Amino acid sequence: MNKKKAQNRFVFACLAPAVILVFIFMVIPTIDVFKTAFFKKSNFVSDATFAGFFNFKVLFNDMRFIEAMQNTILYVVLITIITLVLAVLFATLLTREEFVGKNFFRVIFYIPNILSIVVIAGIFSAVYQPTNGILNTFFGMIGLSSLQQQWMGNPAVINYSIIGALVWQAIGYYMVMYMSSMSSIPENLYEAASLEGASKVRQFFMITLPLIWDNIRTTLTFFVISTINLSFMFVQLTSEGNLGSEVALNYMYNNAFAGKYGFGMAVGVCIFVFSFALSAIINKVTERDILQY
């Protein structure tokens, strides 16, 4: 009995530091965000006047906020779909197929992931630069001048340019995640399948995909979180949300730290609820019986 008690105390003592830290740096600030959203407040130190749902009422009639949420949803959906397909494809090729330079490609695909988003923004500024940029120069060289674009200056394409950059940086990370779970699938399953005459494509859909499904589910949540975060940083470093490329976090940041702290926190609350809801929905929708091998 005494030993049990001692064990409990030990567990408590071990967990306490983490719990305290999470409480101070996560729980309290989050509560504070929710509280501040109901106040008119200019910055950290200014007086706050209680305003009820005023900030939210303004927010839901604010075209820029609506644009920001639309873009955020567009980014989450497109980046997730494109990255998922490409990452699974590359992962399959790099684990299941034998070809020259396999390891070289592993490294190449992973490199964008070790770069900071600041560097990526720099790289893509150079890629998308209208006159001297790699992309326009390349199109000009192969005689496709008609495809040349103001990649970061045309409201019709700017969002897709940003999505392109973010997909480029995300593929490596997810590819490695999928590769790790693919390589743990026992080889004999594939051997049996090929003896039965299953094609590579069929093997992929019947064996690989179901067995990495749990892994894909986990990464879907990552997609939501990282897209919301990284698109903010990328936009902040390039277009600053102009020309129709506003995203939710950037809008929050630009308000919260430009004299509209309370309003910015109201945006924050919406993003918080949105991310939570989206992750929960994705989790629910993708629920399957977990297959074991």
Add this chain to the structure above:
Amino acid sequence: MKKVITAGLSFAMAASMLAGCSSKPAENSDSGDKRVLKFDSFSGGNGEEVFTKLAKAFEKANPDVDVQLRFEKELPDVLNKENAKGEYSDVVYYNLGQPSGYTETQLNTHEVLDISDVVEEVGMDENYANSSIVQYYGDGKSYLMPLKTTPAGFFYNTELVGEGKKYELPTTWEEFWALGDQAKKDGIALFTYPTNGYFDNTLNALLKETGGEELLSNVLNYDKDAWNTDGAKQTIDILTKLVSPDYLYSDTVSNANAKDGFTMNQQAVIDGKALFMPNGDWVVNEMADTTPEDYHWGLLPLPALEKDGERFVGSMTEQVWIPAQAKNVDDAKAFLKFIYSDEGVKIMAEGGNIVPTTHMSDTIAAMEDGYTKEFFSVYDTASAALGAFAPYNTDNLPDFDRAATVFGSIDSLATGELTAKDYQSKLADAWVKLSKNKAVTE
């Protein structure tokens, strides 16, 4: 006993982790018993040298003051954090009209000290002392002090445009557009802009040109009908034409919205891809590394509406102010006065910066030939337009972004998303809202 030790150790661990978060910045040890004056400056095109010199001269005149200079590119982020901790600078050099709106926010939350006594004493040029920049609330009290002023018109290459050069220098808008058509045939664009924010002084000057001081003042003070006047319409039409595909350098918007891409648009003028851009005298230093030796900057006031018509140029000022919670107000005020003293004016002028004193024309006349003198000669033919947007209650209009509405829309005009008419009604709508939410001093 063991349990107690375990508990104690884990507590100590938690405590030490938390302790790391509350470290205080070390006090500057060599300041001794001197009074510290914290001067926090935006790190921009004017460089640091002139402020270092000012600080040294001020310390020499006031041996018991230690001026601690700090230059930050992201000054508002730094100051916001410090303000949250209750730390305030003594003098802040940060301009109105920045995207962060830091100075405006500090003014709106009454965190800027009333320095009417200083302004009265220093002998500031009346046009500046009575402007809406210095008397931000229009209540006769002064809050911001212009550190320097400079004409901000259209910058161009005098080797390319001018008497006897490839292109004639235009004096009216008609000639300006004709020059644009001529240059277009040579594959050169008439106009570019670093970013849309650079239109602030151009807009002031344009409004004054098309509708006189009355229109300028009505716009700056949110008169609800200001944008529905003929003058305002003319201003908008000229702006729209400037950024139309016919005259605008095609990469302008892309570059303007890339990080530090404004330099690429400035380079376009240096490289002769575009003829004119709105800018200020700092562009000379900013672009010095990539400017060829035979290149020479010129400054054009806005072309006149008609032949021999009056011409205007925006007068740009940069401002210093004292936070209301500054610890060392006396020395801060003394420092501001020092900038306007003969010695201060001289040090500023050596760096090419003109302090708007009552005798600023003498200061300019006494200077060696060079860009400053050349740029200021623009006032020989053009009148100055100056002023800042009046304050409004941001709490009531949290979703409204004045800079994005007024200047951000110029990008949309350029991309064709917005027509001149839409732009005008957008501004008119915004001004109706603003006129109802003008900030009043308490």
